[in-house]
Every structure is written in structure tokens, then in C-alpha cells.
Amino acid sequence: MAGDDTRIDFVIVRHEDDEPVGEVVLNEISNRNANIRIALFDTQYFNKGYGTEAMQLMLNFGFGNLQLHRIELGVYNHNERGIHVYKKLGFKKEGVLRDYLFYNHRYYDLILMSILEDEYRELYLNGRFTKQK
Numbered sequence: 001m002a003g004d005d006t007r008i009d010f011v012i013v014r015h016e017d018d019e020p021v022g023e024v025v026l027n028e029i030s031n032r033n034a035n036i037r038i039a040l041f042d043t044q045y046f047n048k049g050y051g052t053e054a055m056q057l058m059l060n061f062g063f064g065n066l067q068l069h070r071i072e073l074g075v076y077n078h079n080e081r082g083i084h085v086y087k088k089l090g091f092k093k094e095g096v097l098r099d100y101l102f103y104n105h106r107y108y109d110l111i112l113m114s115i116l117e118d119e120y121r122e123l124y125l126n127g128r129f130t131k132q133k
Contacts, residue, residue, distance in 0.1 A: 006030060008061070012040070012054045021045040024054040026062050032069040034062060052085050059089065060124075063117045072114040076101055083111065090123045091115045 006029045012022040022040035036058060038051055062068045073091065075082050091113040100110035 008066075010054070010058065012038075012050055014050075021050050022054065024058045026058060026066070026068075026071070029066070029068070032067065034066070034068050034071050036062070036071050036073050046081070051082075052088070055085065055089055059115070059120055063120050069117050070114055072112065074110050074112055077109040077111055086113050089115070090119055092119070 007025060007027040008029070009023060009025045011020050012024060013020050020041065022038065022045060024036070024038045026034045026036055028035040036055070038055055038058075040046060040051055059071065062071050072094075073086065074097075075086060077083075077096075092115065094112045094114055097110040097112065099107035101108040
């Protein structure tokens with residue numbers, strides 16, 4: 001991955017002990033666009049703010065350092081916790097790929113979401129997100 005200029009991978013670690021709790025990745029970077037994905041390694045790390053903070057930092061990095069214009073993601077409709085966080089961060093629903101995933105004898109829709117640089121900057125400038133030092 002070190003030589004791949006179409007992606008940036010970061011490990012999410014706890015402040016108190018540098019314990020790795022997940023990862024956040026910008027991939028498919030091209031033409032000022034990118035896809036973002038996040039994973040926490042275990043359910044014990046859910047609902048503690050790690051994912052929200054990591055996504056916010058990666059959006060700052062993508063729109064700031066990389067000067068991206070658009071960041072997109074896909075989330076399955078059963079992931080209500082993720083959808084809530086993405087909306088809170090300013091992502092907007094663009095569309096739905098119906099019955100995209102067949103898992104455990106059931107179909108799930110894939111929701112496509114994105115945020116544009118001007119939308120993110122508006123949220124940032126209005127104090128919705130803390131400015132990084």
C-alpha cells in the first residue's frame with residue numbers, strides 16, 4: 001500500500017494507551033474525488049466516539065491536505081448507527097442500490113452518500129466541527 005497513491009490508510013488508536021481500535025481509509029483517490037471507509041475492530045469500541053472522531057479527522061485531511069472536492073461512501077441499510085454518524089458529519093444520500101447484498105438469507109440495500117468540499121467547509125466554519133490544531 002505504501003506505493004499506492006490512490007489510497008491513504010490510518011489506524012485508529014485510543015489516546016490513553018495507543019491501543020489500535022480500527023482503521024479509516026480514503027481509497028479510489030482520483031480527479032479530486034475519493035471513497036471513504038471505516039471499520040472498528042471489535043464491538044467493545046462501538047458508541048465511544050472513535051468512529052465519529054476518525055471520520056471527522058479524515059474529512060479534514062481529505063478536504064484540507066489532499067484538496068479533494070468530493071468524498072463518497074456506501075453503507076448498508078441495516079447499519080443505522082453508521083447512517084446516523086454519516087448524516088451528522090454532513091453526508092447526503094445520493095441513491096440506493098436495491099437488494100445489493102445477500103447475507104444470512106436476506107437482501108440489504110446499499111445506500112450511496114457523499115459530501116462536497118463546500119458543504120464540509122460550511123459545517124466546519126459554522127463550528128459544527130472542532131478545528132484541528
